[in-house]
Amino acid sequence: MTDFVTCDLCDEHKNDTDGAFRVLPPVFKDFGKKRKFAGPVSTVKCFEDNSFVKAAVDSPGNGRVLVVDGGASLRRALVGGNLGKAAAKNGWAGVVVDGCVRDVAELAECDTGIRALASMPLPTEKRNEGQRDVVVQIQGVWVRPGDWLYADEDGIVLMAEPIPAKA
Numbered sequence: 001m002t003d004f005v006t007c008d009l010c011d012e013h014k015n016d017t018d019g020a021f022r023v024l025p026p027v028f029k030d031f032g033k034k035r036k037f038a039g040p041v042s043t044v045k046c047f048e049d050n051s052f053v054k055a056a057v058d059s060p061g062n063g064r065v066l067v068v069d070g071g072a073s074l075r076r077a078l079v080g081g082n083l084g085k086a087a088a089k090n091g092w093a094g095v096v097v098d099g100c101v102r103d104v105a106e107l108a109e110c111d112t113g114i115r116a117l118a119s120m121p122l123p124t125e126k127r128n129e130g131q132r133d134v135v136v137q138i139q140g141v142w143v144r145p146g147d148w149l150y151a152d153e154d155g156i157v158l159m160a161e162p163i164p165a166k167a
Contacts, residue, residue, distance in 0.1 A: 002036045004163060006154045013159075020160035025139045028096065028156060031107040032084065032114030036152040037065065039093035040162070043145050045069040046130030048076040050083070056132065057083050061092030065113075065149040069136035070099025072117060076124045079114065081106030088112040094151060098138045113151055 013021035042064045044052045048071075056066050057079075066087065070078045079087075079095060081103030087095050087110065094113030100120035101107060107114050133145040141158070143149075148162045 002038070004038060004150050004152070006150055006152050006157050009150060009157050009159075009163065022141050022158040024141050024156040024158070026155055027117055027139060028115040029118065030114070031101050031104060031116055031119070032094065033109060033111050034094065034113040037094035037113030038148065038150040039063045039065045041065055041067050041143060041145055041147040041149050041158070042133055043067045043069065043136050043143060044130055044132055045134055045136050046078065047071045048073055048124050049127045049129045050078045050124045051126050051128040052130030052132055053078050054083055054086075057087040057090060057092060057095070059090065061087065061090050063091060063093050065094045065096060066092055067136065067138060067143050067149065068095065068097045068099065069138055070097055072139070073099050074118055074120060076100065076122050077102035077120045078124060079107070079116065080123065084110035084112065084114055094149070096138070096149065096151070096156065115151060115156065
């Protein structure tokens with residue numbers, strides 16, 4: 001689903017005060033082939049260990065967006081070329097990482113949206129630690145499994161419900 005503009009969504013919801021509409025800070029960089037993507041959210045919470053990220057992208061994405069709370073660590077990459085390819089192959093609309101990625105040239109060829117704070121060539125340690133489909137806080141913004149995430153060239157917004165389909 002790419003029939004949206006985040007600026008228009010912000011215009012429509014700028015006076016909302018119930019917390020159902022949220023905007024992520026402009027700290028995320030584009031790394032994937034798709035610049036515009038949207039879908040229901042699935043989450044992973046982990047710190048410098050991408051075991052749960054790998055398990056998520058190896059499973060059917062069904063058009064969802066994986067939001068990874070990596071604690072904003074800039075010391076290890078949570079997603080690399082192999083995981084980017086797995087996300088695209090398994091039908092994930094996108095991956096948003098509050099942390100780093102690596103294999104930037106490979107990620108640019110992955111037919112999915114990938115956003116992260118930065119690139120870092122150092123891989124993670126595999127300790128099989130983390131949590132899946134829990135409420136996370138990304139850059140001070142609450143993200144819940146089942147929220148809808150919309151990302152385009154202007155930014156990333158979250159909504160409790162999907163935008164209605166245009167007739």
